[in-house]
Amino acid sequence: MSLSHALLGLLAASPATGYDLAREFERDFGRYAWQAGHASIYPELGKLAARELVQVVDEGPRGSKTYDITPAGREELRQWLLRPPGSGVVRNSHVLRMFLIPVLDEDDQRAMLAAIEEQATAAAAELRVVLSTIPPSDGSPRSELGRLAAEFGLAQYEATRAWARRTLDGLGGSATRTPARGPRASVR
Amino acid sequence: MSLSHALLGLLAASPATGYDLAREFERDFGRYAWQAGHASIYPELGKLAARELVQVVDEGPRGSKTYDITPAGREELRQWLLRPPGSGVVRNSHVLRMFLIPVLDEDDQRAMLAAIEEQATAAAAELRVVLSTIPPSDGSPRSELGRLAAEFGLAQYEATRAWARRTLDGLGGSATRTPARGPRASVR
DNA sequence: ATTTGCATGTAATACGTTACATGATTCT
DNA sequence: AGAATCATGTAACGTATTACATGCAAAT
Helix, strand or coil: CCHHHHHHHHHHHCCEEHHHHHHHCCCHHHHHHECCCHHHHHHHHHHHHHCCCEEEEEECCCCCEEEEECHHHHHHHHHHHHCCCCCCCEEEHHHHHHHCHHHCCHHHHHHHHHHHHHHHHHHHHHHHHHHHHCCCCCCCHHHHHHHHHHHHHHHHHHHHHHHHHHHHHHHCCCCCCCCCCCCHHHHC | CCHHHHHHHHHHHCCEEHHHHHHHHHCHHHHHHECCCHHHHHHHHHHHHHCCCEEEEEECCCCCEEEEECHHHHHHHHHHHHCCCCCCCEEEHHHHHHHCHHHCCHHHHHHHHHHHHHHHHHHHHHHHHHHHHCCCCCCCHHHHHHHHHHHHHHHHHHHHHHHHHHHHHHHCCCCCCCCCCCCHHHHC
């Protein structure tokens, strides 16, 4: 279960409230790596605190609790990160959609690939803007986290964009050219 | 919930038993797109059959049931694929690990990035072999599914490899050079 | 004064994983 | 004969999502 490690990782970068963490999961972090809603975060923080991997270091205005990682938590996180990956959880509905493109007829395939290319291009452009606002290396692990995430995301979007383009080109130029395969119905 | 769509997609490519589908989820499909075990697949096939999106088209030797997608299922799948993505489930423990690299000290970062580069290189090489065994376009949607998956995976691994290399270079060449940041302990 | 954002929590339901359980067929 | 693989299923447990529920603080 990786939610606990995602939380430990974010807290290792800097202390935060459950609310702060929930917002991180809505940004780049949740967009590429791990999603979670506040309804799983709060109970999980409680469990991590019970295991003494995190602790409450401050209580603020609206009953807010700021958590920080403990040395034990940092060690647990380090072990998990350095442990050779092997099997991990992978569940990505966007990628799933891409993989299923061949079951559509050619017009639909073209439409989907064009949409993917467009989105990947837009997302990459957006990330370039994000990256330009982060100082190249200000040393804080929290900004490093964001920068690494953005750089990785950019690389993935670029790769996706190029793949969509290539696949689209492989289908032939227009909706009327290059049937290349019999009509869908005849395939099965 | 995307498991149902993953099943519809695989069945749209060709009819299969629950067992067959479970094996697909252990291969490339589960490696990049969506994981599922047989214990979720069998009940889900039952539900899809009840909604008449799939149907049993053959019963074989060991009480095996071969499922196929129905026209209604195909339409549901098409709608899901063409619907503009917006929000989707993303949960990838490998990517999570990459995002958390900055919380490690520099030696650990280097070790992790080197391991990622190595694995991405090995995985890309493996996929190139897989791709060379698939005929460029034999027309069957099932083999197209596999080819697209492999091509996408290859693009992602290449991007990951390059990103790991760049990030590693950005840290400085060796374990003894370019501290660039104060010791971990002083950061917080 | 009202709206927006901060901030936390629980309950019901749905979904997924692991373990348990069974048995037929094929290969060696 | 025995092992490996095919093939399906359920039960218990753990995890996640959605909806419900509350209230303070800051901004307009």
